[in-house]
Amino acid sequence: MPLTHRLTLLSPLCLLLAACTDPGTTTTDGSATAETTTSTSTSAPTTDAAPTTSTGSDTTDTAGTGDTTGVDTTGVDTTDGDTTTAGGECPPVTQLLGPAGGELTLCGATLRVPADAVAEEVLFGIEVIDPPADPPFEQEFASPVFRFTPDDVVFAQPVELILPRPVTDSRISLGRHVPEDDAFWIVEACDVTDTTIGQSYYQLATYAALRGTYDYPDSTSDLGEGTIELEILGVPASFPIDASSFGIYADAADGSRTVTLKSVREVDGGFESLRIDFAVDSTGDVANLVAVEWLSTVDAGGYTYIADLIGSDGVITLSDATGDHYAGELSAVAHGGNPPHDEPLQATFDVTVEKFTFPPELSCMGGGG
Structure with missing residues (x-):
């Protein structure tokens, strides 16, 4: 990767x-x-x-x-x-x-x-x-x-x-x-x-x-569509890619790309958010899981997996990678909760993504100017 x-x-x-x-x-x-x-x-x-x-x-x-x-x-x-x-x-x-x-x-x-x-x-x-x-x-x-x-x-x-x-x-x-x-x-x-x-x-x-040299959209609004089915803490949850979420990809010179899926959903008493990042090689067939983050305003705060940094055993498999459409499944051992501990998660996804990359100045205090 x-x-x-x-x-x-x-x-x-x-x-x-x-x-x-x-x-x-x-x-x-x-x-x-x-x-x-x-x-x-x-x-x-x-x-x-x-x-x-x-x-x-x-x-x-x-x-x-x-x-x-x-x-x-x-x-x-x-x-x-x-x-x-x-x-x-x-x-x-x-x-x-x-x-x-x-x-x-x-x-x-x-x-x-x-x-x-x-x-x-x-x-x-x-x-x-x-x-x-x-x-x-x-x-x-x-x-x-x-x-x-x-x-x-x-x-x-x-x-x-x-x-x-x-x-x-x-x-x-x-x-x-x-x-x-x-x-x-x-x-x-x-x-x-x-x-x-x-x-x-x-x-x-x-x-x-x-x-x-590429004319990116002004924002991630309305980019991508599809659904992610997540299971964590033994509970299934469905996260849509819709107007309040996004599915995007960024190309690299060697033909590979990074895909980012982000979804927020309402739950009783608050919200849950899910972000998944994975890289796909130039053939479009081989993927590597980069990160998964699940956050909740209701239960346990959240859990994170980042390859080689937080958590372990991150695996992703693509069942379809046709054009900008990706379907497959992933699993990882994420870390989080209170008290902090490891927690397994798994998900299936079927999404279509659109080309977008975030401006570097978003990393600055205040989000750039």
């Missing part, structure tokens, strides 16, 4: 108060932290447009002396079209910044270093570079590719980076280049406006704004 399926599922758990950290970077306490991502790989077309002149000016110190001089640079028109070319018109900017912090700008990109992010002067910089890898699956570059430096220092306070983005109805995301994978990963962007997209990090890297 691809790792991207697991990390996509766990994205709602990434509710970080200060910043979302990068994959494999280190937090201030020295512990490694994995960042939420969505699928990577394969190319998507990019269409370049000539940059227009920026109204601002930047400071440049190519010698790294810390003595900056103001020079006019050209920026990126983010009102429409693509914003993927600017390297020749945007010479790199660098500046020594110490404990007092400071700010650098280049071609619509901004790097803001707060006070006490570093204990001594550090040379910060922004440069526009050629894309080191293709954009992720079903994405295209919507800004120049910016390298923010230093990219080998962990800061005491998160530094903020802001990238320009075009005004468009298409979904805009933030992409981070991961050298060890030679790929861009979509990461959370908790500061999104009509013309910019940004986030705060404890460590810098190479970033670009991304535009989705």
